[in-house]
Amino acid sequence: MGSRVLPAVFATFYAVVFAVLLFVPYVAREYRRRGELGAWTAVLRFAALLYLCGLVDYVLSPLPPITPGFCRFVGEMRPQWEPLRSFRGVRPPGDWNGVVALLAHDSVQQFVLNIALFVPLGILARRLLRRGVFVVGAIGFATSLLIELTQLTGVWGVYPCPYRLFDVDDLIANTCGAVLGRFAAPAVRLLPVRPSGLLPTQPRPVTRFRRLTGMCCDLLVLWWIGSGAAKLVDIGLRTGVLQHRWWLDATALWFGPALFLLLVAVVGGSTPGQHAVRLRPVAASGRRPSPVAVLRRWSVGVGGLGLVQGALNLAGLSSVWLAVTAVWCAVHAVGVFRNRDHRGISGRFAGLHVVDAREPRQQPTVAAAT
Template identity: 40%
Template sequence: MEIRVIPGIIAVAIGFLLATLLLVPYIIWSYRRRGEIGLGHAVLGLGVLVYAVALWTYTLLPLPADLDAQWCAKFATTLQLHPLRFVAEAQKYPHDSVAALLRNPEIQGFLFNIALFVPLGMFARHVFHRGVLPTVIIGFLTSLLIECTQLTGNWFLFPCSYRLFDVDDLLSNTLGAVIGVALAPVLHLVPGQRVSAPPDQPRKVTVRRRWLGMALDVAAVSLLGATIVVVVAVLAEGRYNIDQHPLMLALASAWAPAVLLLLVIPLLGDGGTIGQRIVLLRPAGRGGGKPPVWRMLIRFLAGSGGYFGLLGWGLVNEWGELLAAGLLVVSGLAAWFSKGHRGLSGAIAGLRLADARTRVAGDPTGKVSVEERQ
């Protein structure tokens, strides 16, 4: 049982790690491709990541610790090119009942190899919209690639093969892909896959988009701040410890990144912050267009800029972090309950929030104005 469970645990752990690293690129791609995220699409995307890692963990792990010439001479595997040889091998074990057959390691291995490729057929057919024959071919070629990898010792990374090239694996894997094609319609039952409108059509501003945009802003500033601190530490080569200078640490880790990402870039663009631009939102002034600079400055100070300002102050005074946490909670609640989800900073600055795909009245694209939609 352990040999079956551990690779699965490793696959789930690595799959979630990859999903975390790819989350922001996925959000950007999804909004440009579909105009929205769609929870169902995200769940299926996570499933594809975990499954891709599972193919690696189940077919190539564990890697041998020490493969030398002596080991290869004694244990190196060879080709198994006799189709359905597992049937003859299975007869060496008790097979006088269904229970005995299910405990038979040869039968278990064959069934497991089928089950391993069922998700491939389902994902190729449903997620990547491949035809029936191309999906079956993909299943066969993927299995062949794995078997060749095993035969060559992970493409000559090791001096000999430590796993068997088995033609029965090719047959069972391909059969699994065929079954996956038949079961692909089951994935239609995953909720949240229906796209509500064409990608370029404006959507309603929702609290989930607001919160996601706010979270992306916080993540972007935090990441840039951490990068600046690390770069300074590397360049200083021990001559200067920025951690011992609270004001410099606050400037590098919070204030400067916040001003750049949440004020300068919005002023140079359509007014949207990094997070808002990713989720296709933008602030709108009274005429529906880009707000004036003074309103943008007020929005910055009352919102994310104020939060990072207090957070930086928290490196000098313990009240800063407490006030920053309070502002974050209030801003989150205001984004939920305020009119049009414009939030605390939008209310103070007198701004509304609009879908970035809307246009001002009279725009030559012919799209409706912000005022006509709200």
């Protein structure tokens, strides 16, 4: 795999990992700050995350191993302080063949690529921060300077000497790229972003997208807690604090997190995912659901998934957890789409509906599909 492709692969992997880890806090923040989760806004946020991961990867990777004689191996990297020095010897084109030769010149290609690398930064700085040309240019310059200083200092002292060149031409090209991105940012308005125009405190309809987002949040919370608990158990076993028991892994990974989510639903009245997307389960009368109804909903929903996965773990069939989770997600997603009020399979089984948490409790209403 080429040196230009491999960093992109790693950047995509890291961006997906960070997106999964930050998904629930991001959803909860958007519903409280904006009142809703815009799909295209989320895409832009992920694009920003992917770009930052890619920027770090392309700047630092590949990280060479520190071996004896490392500085002799990489050679002496003296900073290049003369502006546009890389264009020395580049002749202006006199005809079409000259233009082709100019575009094929290494210095020209490097300069253009450095410009293109920072165009997304200018777009994101304009769209996400709402800043003008001067501020966007300053952000581009500061980011480029940080990169160049990282290279000049050998990743801030990690390496005994620089293994990449500090070049003032990169500062110029990167800053120009950020400014160009600022002027290209209006093109992002072509994306079908349609805010509702409502205040963050005003209720919204209970849509399929919203219900599925809440279910994804519950699934992630179950997985996070289980992964964290399993890691603690592993540390305890390695250090001798815990002794291995046949039920320990299944309890840490699945049973414990599932019971924790049940406790949260009973005490708080809603699951973490419902709380994130600002939904509240109610009985048919509009009142808060009884503990029995919450238990029924949990047993068919994320709690039932945890119990099944824990049982499979005890039976030595933990390798099928991904397939079981995929089937569970598909079945419940179909249930959300087949119900007009989007309460899903677990809601129907428990006799519960979901309403916007911003609806007054004195006058609970079941939101209709839109």
